[in-house]
Structures are given as C-alpha cells and as structure tokens.
Amino acid sequence: MILEETVPTELVIRGAHVLDPSSGLDGVTDVRISSGMISEIGEGLRGTREIDADGLHLFPGFVDVHAHWRTPGREDEETIETGSAAAAAGGFTGVVMMPNTDPIVDRPVVVSGLVRRVERESRVRARVSAALHVGLAGERLTEMRLLKEAGAFCVSDDGLGTASAGVLRNGMLYARSAGLPVILHCEDHTLATGVVHDGVAASLAGLPGSPASAEDAATATALILAAETGAKVHITHVSTALSAALVGFFKDRADVTSDTTPHHLTLTDDLVSTLDGLYRVNPPLRPDDDRDGVEVALRDGVLDFVATDHAPHASEEKELPMEEAAPGFLGHETAFAALYTDLVLGGRLSLARLVETMSCAPGRWVGEGGTLRVGEPADLTLVDLSEEWAVDLGAMISRSSNSPYWGRTLTGRIVSTIVGGELVHDRTGAGFGVRA
Amino acid sequence: METRSFLSLEDTSREELREILDLATAFASGRVTDALVHKTICLAFFEASTRTAVSFELAARRSGAHVISLSERGSAISKGESLIDTVVTLDSLGADAIVLRHPAAGAAALASRHTSAPVINAGDGCGQHPTQALLDLYALADALGGFDELAGRRVAIVGDILHSRVARSVIPGFVRAGVEVSLVAPRTLLPPDVEAWELPVLSSVNDAVGWGADVLYMLRLQKERMTGARIPSVAEYARFYGVSRRHLKNGVLVMHPGPVNRGVEISGDVVLDSSSLIADQVAAGVCVRSAILALSTGAVQRAAA
Numbered sequence: 119m120i121l122e123e124t125v126p127t128e129l130v131i132r133g134a135h136v137l138d139p140s141s142g143l144d145g146v147t148d149v150r151i152s153s154g155m156i157s158e159i160g161e162g163l164r165g166t167r168e169i170d171a172d173g174l175h176l177f178p179g180f181v182d183v184h185a186h187w188r189t190p191g192r193e194d195e196e197t198i199e200t201g202s203a204a205a206a207a208g209g210f211t212g213v214v215m216m217p218n219t220d221p222i223v224d225r226p227v228v229v230s231g232l233v234r235r236v237e238r239e240s241r242v243r244a245r246v247s248a249a250l251h252v253g254l255a256g257e258r259l260t261e262m263r264l265l266k267e268a269g270a271f272c273v274s275d276d277g278l279g280t281a282s283a284g285v286l287r288n289g290m291l292y293a294r295s296a297g298l299p300v301i302l303h304c305e306d307h308t309l310a311t312g313v314v315h316d317g318v319a320a321s322l323a324g325l326p327g328s329p330a331s332a333e334d335a336a337t338a339t340a341l342i343l344a345a346e347t348g349a350k351v352h353i354t355h356v357s358t359a360l361s362a363a364l365v366g367f368f369k370d371r372a373d374v375t376s377d378t379t380p381h382h383l384t385l386t387d388d389l390v391s392t393l394d395g396l397y398r399v400n401p402p403l404r405p406d407d408d409r410d411g412v413e414v415a416l417r418d419g420v421l422d423f424v425a426t427d428h429a430p431h432a433s434e435e436k437e438l439p440m441e442e443a444a445p446g447f448l449g450h451e452t453a454f455a456a457l458y459t460d461l462v463l464g465g466r467l468s469l470a471r472l473v474e475t476m477s478c479a480p481g482r483w484v485g486e487g488g489t490l491r492v493g494e495p496a497d498l499t500l501v502d503l504s505e506e507w508a509v510d511l512g513a514m515i516s517r518s519s520n521s522p523y524w525g526r527t528l529t530g531r532i533v534s535t536i537v538g539g540e541l542v543h544d545r546t547g548a549g550f551g552v553r554a
Numbered sequence: 555m556e557t558r559s560f561l562s563l564e565d566t567s568r569e570e571l572r573e574i575l576d577l578a579t580a581f582a583s584g585r586v587t588d589a590l591v592h593k594t595i596c597l598a599f600f601e602a603s604t605r606t607a608v609s610f611e612l613a614a615r616r617s618g619a620h621v622i623s624l625s626e627r628g629s630a631i632s633k634g635e636s637l638i639d640t641v642v643t644l645d646s647l648g649a650d651a652i653v654l655r656h657p658a659a660g661a662a663a664l665a666s667r668h669t670s671a672p673v674i675n676a677g678d679g680c681g682q683h684p685t686q687a688l689l690d691l692y693a694l695a696d697a698l699g700g701f702d703e704l705a706g707r708r709v710a711i712v713g714d715i716l717h718s719r720v721a722r723s724v725i726p727g728f729v730r731a732g733v734e735v736s737l738v739a740p741r742t743l744l745p746p747d748v749e750a751w752e753l754p755v756l757s758s759v760n761d762a763v764g765w766g767a768d769v770l771y772m773l774r775l776q777k778e779r780m781t782g783a784r785i786p787s788v789a790e791y792a793r794f795y796g797v798s799r800r801h802l803k804n805g806v807l808v809m810h811p812g813p814v815n816r817g818v819e820i821s822g823d824v825v826l827d828s829s830s831l832i833a834d835q836v837a838a839g840v841c842v843r844s845a846i847l848a849l850s851t852g853a854v855q856r857a858a859a
Contacts, residue, residue, distance in 0.1 A: 258782025259742075261790040288784055291741035295757060347741070 127153050129539060130163050134171035134500060138178050138490035139470045140478040149176065151496040154539035159492060169548055171500055174533055177473045178490045179211025179242075179497035181480035182450065183301065183377065184276070184354050184425035187213075187244075189235075190228075191220025196430040196517050201450075202240040204428070204516040206543035208450035209499035209532040212243040212480075212487050214301070217254070218277040224249035224260045226268035233269035241542035242535075243497070245271035245484060247301060250289045256282065259289060262296035271484070274301035276354065277400075283339050290349035299350040299483075304336035304361070305401060313441050315402040319390035325440055330358045330408065333401050337361040345372035352483065355427050357382040357401040359411020366420040375483055377425040378412045380453045381522055384460040385409075389522070395443025396436050397522055399429075416475060417467055423479040424472075426453045430518030448521040452509060454501065455528035463529060469503075496539040500546075505531040557651075557852045559666040559673045562682040563727040571731055572701050574845050575692050577854060581617070582841035589848045590619035596649040597623045598640060599676070600656040605812055606676050606686070609839035610653050610847075617844050617853075622649070637661055638668050645669040650851045654678070659719070672850040683719040685846055686811050687727035689838040693831050694769065695731075696838070697807065705732030710762035712738040712795055713773030713819055716745055720811045721773060725751060738762050738795065742784035758794040763801050769831075770797050772810045772819045780818075788818055796821060802829045809835060 129151045136143045136159070148163035149156060187201030196204075205213050215232070217223035223232065229248050236244045248270035252258040254277065262273060273293055286302075293300045309332035314320045316327025337353060341364055344351035353376040356362050365376045381399065386409050389397040397403065404412075415421045426449025435444040454476065461467035477499070481488010487497040508527045511519040535543040563571075580586040595614040599607055607623070614621045624640070635643075637656065644652050645668075653674045654662050659681030666673040677683040694709075695701045709728055715721045715737055728735050736754040737744065738761070748755060756762050762770060775791060785791045797808055798821040808820065808830045816822040824830060848854040 252782065252786075259784070259786040261786040263794055264790050285783070288742050292784070292786070295740040295742070346746070 127539065128165050128167060129536075130165035130168045131171050131176060131498070131500065132163065132168055134174045134176035136176045136490060137470060137473055138478070139474045140178065140489040141491045143490060144470070149490070149498070151536070151539045154496055156490065156492050156494050156496050159490075169500070169534065169546055173502070173504075175501045175503055176490070177209070177499045177501065178477040178481060178488050179499050179535065179537065180209045180454065180476040181212040181484055181488055182210045182426050182428065182453070183214040183352065183423075183480050183483060184216065185213045185428040185450070186216050186218065186430065186446070188430055189219060189232075194517070195432050198235055198239040198244065200515065200517040201428070201430070202242045202244060203543070204448070204450040204514070206241045206535045206537070207515045207532060208452070209454050209501065209535050210242055210450055211497035211499065211535060211537045211542075212245070212484055214245045214247050214271060214484065216274060216276045217247050217249040222249050222254055223247070223270075224252050224254070226261060226264045229265050229268040229270045242537050243486065247272045247274045247276070249273065250275045250293065250300060251285070256285050259292050262292055262298055266296055266298055270298065272299040272301055274303070276301060276303040283343065286340065287343045287347060290343055290347040290351065294347060294349040299352055301352045301354050302340045303354055304333055304340050306332045306336040309335060310400075313398055313402075314390045315387045315404050317387055317405050319387045323390050323393060325390065328402055330360065330404065333358055334360045334364065337364050341365065341368040341372060341374060344368065344374050348373065352376065354425055355379050355382065355401060356412060356415070356421055357404050358408045359415075362412050362415035362420055366415065369420065375422045377423045377480070378416060378421050379427050380424060380449060380456045381447055382409065383413055383416065383424070384456050385522055390440070393440055395438040395440050396520055398440050398443045398445045399447050400445040413461065413466060417471060423475045423483070424453065424457065425480065426450055430516050431520045432518060433520075436520045446520065448514065448516050448518060451515060452521055452523045452528065454532065455507070455530045456523055458503065458530035459528045496536055498536040499532060500534040500536070501530060502533050503530050505529070507531050556855065557672040558850055559662075560684060560846055560850050561662050561666060561673065561675045563684045563687055563723050563730070566727065566730060568730050568732065571688075571691065571727065574688060574842070574849065575695060575701055577845035577848065578688075578692055578838070578841040581844040586848070586854070588618040589844070589853045590614060590617035590851065593619040593650040593851050593853060594648060595619045595621050595651050595653060595847060596644045597621065597653045598644060598655070599623070599625045600637070600654070600661070601677070603655050603677070605836055605839065606655065609836070610676060610843050613840045613843035614847055616840065617848065619847070637665060641665040641669050641673070645671050651847060674846060674850055677719055679719065680717050680722070681719050682723045684723045684727070685839070685843055686720050687723035688846070689842040690724060690771070690809060690811070690835055691727055691731055692838040692842050693834040694807075694809065697831055697834065701731070704728075706734065707768045708734045708736070708766050709769040709771050710736045710738050710756065710759075710765065710767040711771045711773065712759060712762065712797070714743045714775055714779060715739050715748070715773065716743045717776065717779070718773050724771065725753070736762060736765055736767070740785060740795070743779070759797055759801055763806065767806060769807045769809055770801065772797055772808060774811065774813065775815055775818050792818055792821070795819065797824055799824055799827070802827065805829075807831055812836065
C-alpha cells in the first residue's frame with residue numbers, strides 16, 4: 119500500500135498469451151488495468167505504463183486456501199510480510215491463513231488483530247481462518263459468529279484434525295448457522311500414529327507408519343457429516359486414491375469441495391529412504407498408486423483445486439531424523455513450477471486445467487479473483503513457461519527453507535504478480551516499483 | 555362421564571383450543587367452582603418441577619379435588635418401580651386422573667395405554683408439554699384482547715428447540731390458533747429435520763424483530779448446554795439469541811416458560827419489564843390446568859371433542 123499514492127493507476131500488459139478457462143480466453147492479446155480493475159482486453163492497447171509481455175503467459179492470479187504464515191508466535195519461521203512475499207513470488211494473489219499459531223486464532227480479538235496486520239503487511243489478499251474449536255482441542259466450539267464479525271473468513275482445525283465425529287458434527291452445524299465454510303484436515307489420530315506413510319518404504323526403513331486408512335476413515339466421516347449437516351465443507355490436502363474416490367461419491371450429495379497439494383501430486387514415499395526429516399509431512403507422501411489416483415481425480419474434476427499447505431519450519435525443526443522432525447513443506451514459491459514441470463510437461467495435465475485448479479476454482483471458492491474479465495479485480499500472474507530455474511534453499515523468499523524440491527531444476531517461472539493492479543512481485547525489470 | 559387423556563396439542567383443533575381457554579376463563583372468573591369435588595387427582599412426578607407441580611396442585615384443590623402427590627423421593631418410584639407399574643397402581647387405587655411428569659419422551663402416551671383413568675401430560679422428556687402451551691396461549695390472548703386476536707400475530711420461538719418439550723407443544727398449539735411462528739436457533743439446537751415444521755428458521759433475535767415478531771418466546775438454555783459442545787459461550791449466545799431492551803421497541807412482547815437464566819436468554823432488566831408476560835404465564839397456569847382437569851375427568855363435558 120506504500121506506493122499507492124505515487125504509482126500511476128493505469129497499466130497495460132502487452133502481448134502476453136492470456137489463458138483463463140473461466141472466461142474462455144486463450145490467445146495473445148493485451149490487458150488494460152485501471153484503478154485496480156481489469157478495464158479492457160483486446161488488441162493494440164497502449165498506455166503510459168506498459169509491460170512488454172511478449173512470449174509470456176498471463177493467468178488469473180493463483181489462490182492458495184492453505185497457508186501457514188506462523189504469525190503470531192513463530193515469526194522466526196515466517197511473517198505476514200515474508201509469507202506474502204513468498205506467495206507473490208509463487209504467483210499467488212490470494213491466500214487463506216491457517217489458525218494453528220501461538221496464540222491460536224480462536225478468539226475474536228486475535229482475528230481482528232490479524233485482519234488489521236494483513237491490511238498493512240501483506241502483499242497479497244490474505245484471509246484469516248479461525249479455529250473451529252477452542253485451542254484446536256476438538257471440544258468446545260469457538261465463538262464463530264463473533265469470529266466472523268471480527269473478520270474471519272472460514273474455520274478450520276487444520277494441523278490437528280478433529281477429535282470425534284460427534285464433536286465435528288456439532289462444529290459443522292454451528293458453522294453452517296454462522297455462515298462460515300469449514301476447512302478440514304482429515305486424519306484419524308487413533309490411526310495416524312506414525313511419521314511416514316505405512317508402506318513398503320516405511321517397513322524397509324524401520325519407521326513407524328501412518329496408514330492410508332487414517333486419512334480415508336476421517337475423510338469418509340467428514341463427508342458423511344457434511345452431507346447430513348448441510349455445512350459448506352472443504353477437504354484439504356487429499357493424498358490417497360480412496361479419499362479422492364470418496365470425495366467423488368459425495369460431490370453431488372454434500373456442499374463439499376476439495377484440494378490436493380503440489381507435493382502429493384509430484385512426490386512419493388520413495389523419499390522415505392533418505393531418512394531425512396525434511397521429507398516429513400502430514401498427510402505423508404504416498405506410494406505411486408495413490409499419487410496416480412490423486413492426479414487422475416484432479417484431472418477429472420473430482421478434486422477441485424490445488425492448495426500448497428505452505429508450512430515453513432526453522433532448520434532446527436527439520437534437520438533431524440524423520441521421527442523427530444516437524445511435518446510440513448514450503449509450498450508457495452515452487453507450486454506452479456513443480457506442477458508445470460512434472461504434470462503439464464509430463465503430458466499428464468493440461469495447462470488450462472492447471473490454471474483452472476490454481477486460479478479459477480479456488481478463486482470461486484473464496485469469492486474473489488480467479489477470473490480474467492473486464493470489471494474484475496486485476497489479480498494476475500505473469501509467467502515465463504520456458505525459464506528453467508534451480509530451487510536454491512539459500513534463495514527462498516520465505517523466511518524458512520524447507521522445500522522438498524531443493525536441488526531440482528524446474529521449468530516455468532513467475533515473472534510478475536499483480537494484486538488489485540499493483541505489482542507485488544516483479545522480475546520484468548520494468549522498474550515500476552513493487553508494492554511492499 | 556366421558557374421560558379423555560391429554561397428551562399433546564398435535565391433534566387439537568382451533569375450536570378445541572378456544573373451548574379450553576373459554577373454560578379456563580370461566581374458572582379464573584369464578585363462574586365455575588367446585589368442578590372437581592369428589593375427584594381424586596394423582597400427581598406423579600418422576601422429575602423435579604416447581605411451577606408445574608404447584609399449579610396443578612392448586613388447580614385441583616381450588617376446584618375441590620382430593621390430591622395425591624407422588625414424587626421421585628419418598629415413593630416406590632425411588633425403589634425402581636417401573637412407570638407402568640406405578641400408574642397402574644394409581645389407577646387401581648381409583649384415581650380419576652393421573653398427571654404425569656417424566657424425563658422420557660412418550661412416557662405419558664405409554665402410561666395412558668395401561669390405565670383406565672385419563673393421563674394428563676405434565677411434560678415428558680423432550681416430547682410434549684401441552685398445558686404449558688395452553689397457558690401461554692391464554693396469557694397471550696389475554697394480553698392481546700381475546701382468542702381471536704391471536705390470528706395473524708407473529709411469534710418467534712428462540713433458543714434450544716432441539717431439547718424443548720415446550721417448543722414441541724407451543725409450535726402446533728400456536729400454529730393451530732392462527733399464529734405465524736418462526737424458529738430462531740443455531741443448527742446445533744435445532745432438530746436435524748426442522749424443515750418438517752415448514753416454519754421460517756431465523757438466525758438471531760435481531761432477525762426475528764426484522765421479521766416482524768410481535769412476541770419473542772424465549773426458551774430456557776439448560777446449564778448443561780452451556781459447556782461449549784453445542785454453543786461456544788454464553789456471551790455469543792446472549793449476543794445473538796438473547797433478548798435485551800433494544801429489541802422491545804414497538805410493543806414487542808416477551809414470553810418465557812421459566813425458570814429464566816437472567817443474562818443468558820433474557821437480559822436481567824427485561825425479565826420483569828412491562829413487555830414481559832412471564833408472570834402472566836405463571837398466573838394463567840392454575841385456571842388453564844383446572845380446565846384441563848375438568849375436561850379430562852369428564853367433570854365438564856366438552857362440546858367440540
């Protein structure tokens with residue numbers, strides 16, 4: 119917001135290949151942005167301020183409904199400023215922040231404080247998810263109606279899952295009355311007692327495993343309750359073929375949506391053999407057949423979109439044996455490139471479907487962005503699909519460096535990210551200044 | 555003499571309601587006296603009660619009946635005697651009516667199938683509490699100027715409808731009297747198939763006032779519901795489902811079956827406000843229950859039955 123007064127309010131992006139499945143755009147054209155909105159799309163547009171985007175692709179901005187910015191409480195791992203800068207560097211224009219901070223986001227005063235800080239400190243549109251239960255303890259409901267008044271966008275027990283079906287059912291009923299969507303991390307903690315997927319790799323490595331049933335049983339419970347209560351439920355980070363199939367079964371029977379992550383779409387439990395705590399994540403990386411099933415479900419529209427579960431951790435929490443490491447991966451900065459490299463260039467997912475699942479569908483879910491039309495907010499991502507770049511842990515924009523893609527060379531790089539007409543990340547060298 | 559059990563209001567017609575309330579008015583005015591002389595009324599209370607038990611006892615005694623009170627303490631109930639055995643015993647001893655309060659829904663209907671004496675439901679679990687709904691109608695009709703004034707009025711029933719026997723009698727009773735009813739509660743305090751009532755479901759007392767409620771009928775929030783499983787906090791409940799003075803402009807009335815949780819469903823300064831019919835509801839209990847006892851025992855013959 120600092121540059122708001124000094125930067126001209128008009129910008130023309132010239133010559134990009136504009137791709138947006140939600141509006142049907144798929145070709146080279148120009149886009150004019152005025153006063154933060156898309157004002158004109160067509161050939162031959164000129165303006166006082168132009169970005170020459172010849173050879174680049176322009177998408178509606180990506181939206182990530184699952185991010186941990188560790189604020190308040192673990193600002194050594196991520197802050198609103200660094201988390202939003204990492205999101206902008208990954209092409210994300212909208213984010214939902216998860217409530218498992220310290221203090222936990224379970225009281226209206228914490229929500230209103232975060233909302234105010236986001237306005238000042240975030241480069242992207244950041245929404246606050248409050249906790250579904252006090253202390254994320256799965257017992258007492260939070261004051262959801264007061265949380266909503268304070269600015270909460272949704273509720274979630276992410277990171278811990280919910281204690282019992284009975285408690286979850288009441289949570290869904292109350293959330294429905296409060297008019298808040300519920301994001302669910304589905305893991306049954308009586309089953310999820312291990313640190314990696316309970317499969318061949320865990321057996322060979324001698325690591326305690328969490329079976330796929332831990333996710334599948336919890337997912338089934340959540341879906342059944344969603345259908346019964348009528349709550350608006352979003353199942354996050356689906357990682358098994360069976361959970362994806364269960365989501366498919368309930369798609370027309372409940373007000374339910376779902377996502378999976380870049381890492382569950384591109385990595386498998388082969389990495390368990392490294393015994394490196396970096397690769398610990400919840401739900402755990404799965405075997406090939408689960409990864410395949412999740413990919414097919416995303417391709418076929420059973421799973422609605424991608425979310426990163428961006429989970430920064432300090433090095434002292436990750437440079438540990440698997441059993442002692444904290445679970446979680448950085449996600450924002452590598453999401454598009456990892457999926458483009460492995461799935462699109464691998465011939466397994468169309469670029470249009472990738473844009474649909476990173477921009478359009480999550481944008482619809484949050485009710486803002488995700489579409490490139492005249493009259494809509496100018497939330498845009500400009501991408502160079504030909505640029506190859508090495509993931510360098512020393513060069514991450516996030517305050518942490520726990521990326522599972524370190525050392526890999528990925529194809530496809532975010533050039534610029536625009537939120538409400540302002541550049542919040544820019545590698546064009548146009549020198550317009552980035553809102554910070 | 556024809557006797558009749560009185561279990562719910564679900565099958566009670568508008569004309570029957572009018573007849574009952576007219577008879578209650580006759581009792582209240584002293585035009586009917588000694589209707590229950592030589593009758594024996596048994597009060598079998600398997601669950602604690604203050605106002606219902608006292609008002610039934612007064613209703614019976616003022617009309618000249620003998621009253622036998624059984625409570626959970628000091629009777630065979632505390633020895634584990636079953637509901638059916640207890641009411642059959644009372645029946646065999648010659649009770650002319652058995653007034654039953656029980657913690658399980660359907661208890662009154664079950665008892666009535668095993669007795670020749672009529673059974674009057676004085677509240678069964680989360681099932682029915684028909685005499686409460688009748689005294690509510692009586693008090694409201696009285697405040698509005700007569701039974702016919704009920705038609706077209708808007709009453710919002712607010713609170714724990716899921717666990718409320720009062721709501722399950724007030725809803726059909728008020729609807730039958732021509733009242734437009736809406737329900738105000740979070741989904742955690744509504745039955746899952748609340749749509750079966752075909753009534754509007756609103757999300758706050760503010761919304762109820764906006765809907766045009768003439769009456770806010772506040773239900774009691776039981777203490778055991780305040781622990782966070784179904785509602786997050788008393789503060790949030792009071793904010794959205796409690797009535798306070800700002801809701802009472804334009805002549806909106808407040809009703810409550812008692813006992814009130816001050817500061818939860820009703821702010822303290824409203825309980826005894828002029829907008830409150832709470833005391834009138836309690837007062838109406840005696841004449842309405844006299845009328846029910848008289849009709850059930852056949853001491854007064856019903857016209858519309």
